Amino acid sequence: MxxxxxxxxxxxxxxxxxxxxxxxxxxxxxxxxxxxxxxxxxxxxxxxxxxxxxxxxxxxxxxxxxxxxxxxxxxxxxxxxxxxxxxxxxxxxxxxxxxxxxxxxxxxxxxxxxxxxxxxxxxxxxxxxxxxxxxxxxxxxxxxxxxxxxxNSTERAKLHLAAVFVNNFVNYLYGVSETILNEHNLDFELLKPLIYETAAKIENMSPSAAQTGPAKRKDTKTIEKHLHLLSESPYKTIYEILNNAIQDSYGKKL
Amino acid sequence: MxxxxxxxxxxxxxxxxxxxxxxxxxxxxxxxxxxxxxxxxxxxxxxxxxxxxxxxxxxxxxxxxxxxxxxxxxxxxxxxxxxxxxxxxxxxxxxxxxxxxxxxxxxxxxxxxxxxxxxxxxxxxxxxxxxxxxxxxxxxxxxxxxxxxxxNSTERAKLHLAAVFVNNFVNYLYGVSETILNEHNLDFELLKPLIYETAAKIENMSPSAAQTGPAKRKDTKTIEKHLHLLSESPYKTIYEILNNAIQDSYGKKL
Known part of the structure; x- marks a missing residue:
């Protein structure tokens, strides 16, 4: 006991x-x-x-x-x-x-x-x-x-850093989406099945294999459309940084 | 039929x-x-x-x-x-x-x-x-x-933009975490329950209410530790941008 x-x-x-x-x-x-x-x-x-x-x-x-x-x-x-x-x-x-x-x-x-x-x-x-x-x-x-x-404490610090990316930062991106939708009178509920499946998908697949979207396929037309939609938005920089990171990452792997 | x-x-x-x-x-x-x-x-x-x-x-x-x-x-x-x-x-x-x-x-x-x-x-x-x-x-x-x-098509463009944040960008952050853990011989499996719960949490809570972490609580000691761990990493900029965005966002709301 x-x-x-x-x-x-x-x-x-x-x-x-x-x-x-x-x-x-x-x-x-x-x-x-x-x-x-x-x-x-x-x-x-x-x-x-x-x-x-x-x-x-x-x-x-x-x-x-x-x-x-x-x-x-x-x-x-x-x-x-x-x-x-x-x-x-x-x-x-x-x-x-x-x-x-x-x-x-x-x-x-x-x-x-x-x-x-x-x-x-x-x-x-x-x-x-x-x-x-x-x-x-x-x-x-x-x-x-x-x-x-x-x-040990050294490993835990790295684990915690990685946890910040998948928890705090991911949750922040959920909030960004909610704000974008609210600004246009669209319901954040619409994204919940997608949010859930995005998490469920990597249960049996590595995130790099699960990556999709305009950045990965270098779909400049869609990316430009998105940047135009974000032209007045505080989220434009975040979009650019993550979009470019994905392009760089998959550019290197090709 | x-x-x-x-x-x-x-x-x-x-x-x-x-x-x-x-x-x-x-x-x-x-x-x-x-x-x-x-x-x-x-x-x-x-x-x-x-x-x-x-x-x-x-x-x-x-x-x-x-x-x-x-x-x-x-x-x-x-x-x-x-x-x-x-x-x-x-x-x-x-x-x-x-x-x-x-x-x-x-x-x-x-x-x-x-x-x-x-x-x-x-x-x-x-x-x-x-x-x-x-x-x-x-x-x-x-x-x-x-x-x-x-x-309609105008609304769908905005929905798609928001979907890019919660799907493509979130999945990319999963990949960042996986890379950080792999570099330190830590198993990405350790993060999967956290990833799942981060998505599940917003089922009944808005992302802004669900936000936690060093950025939200302005825990500069932990943030500095993380930036030090990332000092040689290509992910440092992403950490800084998202960390600062969360700090600004919650700073304004306080």
């Missing part, structure tokens, strides 16, 4: 807590959050505290706070030599205070407020300073997911 | 043919393709021809050829005053030869070779010069999909 205490209770820790709470190998003994929170009924027998001094002994402390608060929060913990992990893709393990044994438990997924995701297929990236802690994190990761991977 | 003849048999017409073939309201009477094709067993009683002069009379001719060939192919049809439609998002209806009655049947989706998609949720955008032809296309569209929409 692994006893777990959550430090901070944003979207990531909410999801981890949901996934671990009913498992017989884990005991979620407490949630610390700086501000008062109200737990969903299914979790409401977990002890809560807003006082660092009231944090209970546990096998693992899982910090789920904004990246820029991880160092401060870990330094403020009033105990030593326990296993303290963070859940962030973009933060080095050594950002955690050295007063405790350090580790990372990073579920490579995007979480939304109040939405409980199935984590079974989500890669859980783990890292620890000590082998025994690594084993504990591996056990915890295996309860969460079928895909537990050993990723 | 609507009789249909396909002109060209790439991914789009292959999918339309599969969806229409077994419907009792439609008779797929022939496929014209410039080169010989071999049909899947399930379709192999459809007449084939490689000769324009052998094309049979039909209620609707559906042209599914590359955008830059639509005009030429439509001009080469050896008949007049029949309903001839193309299936392209990026091409004006009037690109079709005026010798026949013109229309468009544009399924707003990305199609892959040999992959049969369920079109029921896919918007089928229709346009016609004449009301009676519009009715025929509406009937055909309704057999294909629950979502048939009346979209």
């Amino acid at each position: 692994i006893s777990v205490c959550f430090i901070g209770f944003g979207n990531v820790n909410f999801n981890l807590c949901n996934a671990l709470y009913e498992n017989s190998e884990v005991s979620v003994i407490q949630i610390y959050n700086r501000n008062n929170i109200v737990l969903h009924q299914s979790l409401d027998d977990i002890a809560l505290t807003t006082e660092l001094s009231q944090i209970l002994p546990a096998d693992v402390y899982i910090i789920g706070v904004p990246d820029n608060a991880i160092a401060t929060v870990s330094e403020s913990l009033p105990f030593q030599d326990r296993l303290v992990v963070h859940t962030s893709g973009g933060v080095d393990m050594n950002t955690l205070s050295a007063a405790n044994r350090r580790g990372v438990l990073y579920p490579l997924q995007t979480f939304s407020q109040g939405k409980v995701l199935d984590l079974k297929k989500v890669p859980v990236c783990i890292e620890a300073e000590e082998e025994t802690d690594f084993q504990v994190l591996h056990q915890l990761g295996s309860i969460l997911s079928e895909n537990v991977v050993n990723i | 609507i009789s249909v003849c396909f002109i060209g048999f790439g991914n789009v017409n292959f999918n339309l043919c599969n969806a229409l073939y077994e419907n009792s309201e439609v008779s797929v009477i022939q496929i014209y393709n410039r080169n010989n094709i071999v049909l899947h067993q399930s379709l192999d009683d459809i007449a084939l021809t490689t000769e324009l002069s052998q094309i049979l009379p039909a209620d609707v001719y559906i042209i599914g050829v590359p955008d830059n060939a639509i005009a030429t192919v439509s001009e080469s049809l050896p008949f007049q005053d029949r309903l001839v439609v193309h299936t392209s998002g990026g091409v004006d209806m009037n690109t079709l030869s005026a010798a026949n009655r013109r229309g468009v049947l544009y399924p707003l989706q990305t199609f892959s070779q040999g992959k049969v998609l369920d079109l029921k949720k896919v918007p089928v955008c229709i346009e016609a010069e004449e009301e009676t032809d519009f009715q025929v296309l509406h009937q055909l569209g309704s057999i294909l999909s629950e979502n048939v929409v009346n979209i």
Whole structure:
């Protein structure tokens, strides 16, 4: 039985807590959050505290706070030599205070407020300073997911960079499309099956094999038409940069 | 009963043919393709021809050829005053030869070779010069999909532009991520649940509400780390442009 205490209770820790709470190998003994929170009924027998001094002994402390608060929060913990992990893709393990044994438990997924995701297929990236802690994190990761991977901080930084492209930047392009359609009184709903299939397509095909469109086929007539439509738009530069990148990329491969 | 003849048999017409073939309201009477094709067993009683002069009379001719060939192919049809439609998002209806009655049947989706998609949720955008032809296309569209929409060529150009952002450009970003991971011996498979959820997330949330990441929260430390990782990379400019666009966009909204 692994006893777990959550430090901070944003979207990531909410999801981890949901996934671990009913498992017989884990005991979620407490949630610390700086501000008062109200737990969903299914979790409401977990002890809560807003006082660092009231944090209970546990096998693992899982910090789920904004990246820029991880160092401060870990330094403020009033105990030593326990296993303290963070859940962030973009933060080095050594950002955690050295007063405790350090580790990372990073579920490579995007979480939304109040939405409980199935984590079974989500890669859980783990890292620890000590082998025994690594084993504990591996056990915890295996309860969460079928895909537990050993990723060190250097690798995780690259993984996080790549994740920014497929998550943050891709979502931004969804927003660009929505804005273009709204400006012309067209419904963004029309694009949702395309958005879904674009993601589904690469399940069994590499993105380079899946690439289509005017840029790839160097269809200058369509590209000019698009640039004309965007002549007054702040999105023209983005179109040009991505269009040219695709042309260059497939030009080289031909 | 609507009789249909396909002109060209790439991914789009292959999918339309599969969806229409077994419907009792439609008779797929022939496929014209410039080169010989071999049909899947399930379709192999459809007449084939490689000769324009052998094309049979039909209620609707559906042209599914590359955008830059639509005009030429439509001009080469050896008949007049029949309903001839193309299936392209990026091409004006009037690109079709005026010798026949013109229309468009544009399924707003990305199609892959040999992959049969369920079109029921896919918007089928229709346009016609004449009301009676519009009715025929509406009937055909309704057999294909629950979502048939009346979209003229001007609107379709904007829809196609928006589709380029969420399909071609998004897929390119998937490829960028794959390249970054491959360069560091990390497995692109790790990102697939994130890619899938990024698309799924906007099902019930606008992209602007779904936006997260270092750019949105102006996390300069992480952004600098990413730019450092990309210092020798051709993708640095794309990162900067998209990162700055997100910062500007959310800066304004705050």
